[in-house]
Amino acid sequence: AQSVTQPDIHITVSEGASLELRCNYSYGATPYLFWYVQSPGQGLQLLLKYFSGDTLVQGIKGFEAEFKRSQSSFNLRKPSVHWSDAAEYFCAVGRMNRDDKIIFGKGTRLHILP
Amino acid sequence: EAGVTQSPTHLIKTRGQQATLRCSPISGHTSVYWYQQALGLGLQFLLWYDEGEERNRGNFPPRFSGRQFPNYSSELNVNALELEDSALYLCASRLAAGAGNIQYFGAGTRLSVL
Numbered sequence: 029a030q031s032v033t034q035p036d037i038h039i040t041v042s043e044g045a046s047l048e049l050r051c052n053y054s055y056g057a058t059p060y061l062f063w064y065v066q067s068p069g070q071g072l073q074l075l076l077k078y079f080s081g082d083t084l085v086q087g088i089k090g091f092e093a094e095f096k097r098s099q100s101s102f103n104l105r106k107p108s109v110h111w112s113d114a115a116e117y118f119c120a121v122g123r124m125n126r127d128d129k130i131i132f133g134k135g136t137r138l139h140i141l142p
Numbered sequence: 143e144a145g146v147t148q149s150p151t152h153l154i155k156t157r158g159q160q161a162t163l164r165c166s167p168i169s170g171h172t173s174v175y176w177y178q179q180a181l182g183l184g185l186q187f188l189l190w191y192d193e194g195e196e197r198n199r200g201n202f203p204p205r206f207s208g209r210q211f212p213n214y215s216s217e218l219n220v221n222a223l224e225l226e227d228s229a230l231y232l233c234a235s236r237l238a239a240g241a242g243n244i245q246y247f248g249a250g251t252r253l254s255v256l
Contacts, residue, residue, distance in 0.1 A: 060243055071146070071232055072247040118185065122243045128198045129175065129187035130245060 030055050032121050034133035042141045043111050049104040049136050051119030060122040061102040062130065063093055067115045075117075078102065089113070114140045144169070146235050146248035154254045155223050163218040163251045167235030173197075174216040175236070175245055176208060180229035188231075191216055223255045 033052045041047055053059060060079055064072040076087025083095040093104045102119060119133040147166045155161050167174050176188040187200040191210035205221040214235075220227055230252050234245035 062244075064247070069249075071148075071249040072234075074244065074246065077244060128190055128243075129200065130243065131187070132177075132185040134184040 030121065030131050032119050032131055032133035034117075034119055034136050036136045037134070038137050038139065040139040040141060041109055044108050047104075047106045047109045047113070047138070049117050049119075049138070051102045051104065051133060052100050053102065053119070053121045054100065055121055055123075057123060061093075061095060062120040062122070063087065063091070063102075063104050064118045064120060064132075065089075065115050066118065066135075072118065075104070109138075109140055111140045111142065114138055146233055146246055148231075148233050148248040148251050150251060151249070152252045152254070154256065156256050157223055157225060159223050161220045161223060161227075161253055163220075163231050163233075163253070165216045165218070165233030165235075165248060167214050167216070167233075168246055171235035171237055171246075172214050173236040174210055174214065175234040176216070176218050177232045177234065178202075178229045179232055179250070180226070185232070189218065220253070225255050228253060228255045 031054045035050055062077045063075040065075050066072050075091050076085050078085050078095045086092050091106050095102050116135045116137045118135045120130045122130040149164045173192040175190050177185045178188050179185050189208050190198040194210050208218040210216045230250045232247050232250045234247045236245050
């Protein structure tokens with residue numbers, strides 16, 4: 029069965045520190061991979077996506093993610109977090125060349141210490 | 143360019159009533175997806191409409207239904223409301239098939255069932 033696991037429900041980092049949010053997926057075929065961010069009371073905003081090619085992808089707001097096929101992982105990173113990065117982050121997977129549903133992880137809530 | 147718009151922002155209903163939620167996709171997008179984000183359950187896929195047809199359905203009872211209009215906007219109807227239907231309902235839209243499964247989300251409708 030297809031699934032996405034985000035093992036950390038909450039993460040707290042200090043402003044200016046580096047960040048890594050973990051994501052592992054289980055998928056029977058080559059996946060499309062996404063990271064979305066949800067600020068309180070808001071919808072989801074696409075941070076970045078991986079379809080093919082270079083396994084290190086750059087996104088908006090200074091985020092990047094690395095696809096590691098051997099580890100079935102797609103971890104999100106940022107070298108220096110800002111207080112405005114406090115939000116909930118969702119990793120998601122979809123089927124390559126298919127346009128149906130995306131499967132989401134349960135999310136990681138990021139807290140920033142001043 | 144306007145993003146995905148959803149209305150109403152908030153909806154309060156009582157058990158047994160019906161709720162209607164509306165979604166307008168980004169101009170030029172032909173596919174609309176509905177997701178339920180309930181507390182503690184993450185984002186669950188509900189329905190996918192493309193070119194006016196229901197293409198896929200998540201593991202929800204038949205009292206969750208919807209439709210897509212010729213202008214690609216969509217309605218989600220929830221009949222015989224139950225307390226556990228209280229959730230944030232998110233709509234997403236996507237360009238035509240073959241453009242890559244990048245879904246753009248609205249801000250959601252918060253449904254509260256009392």
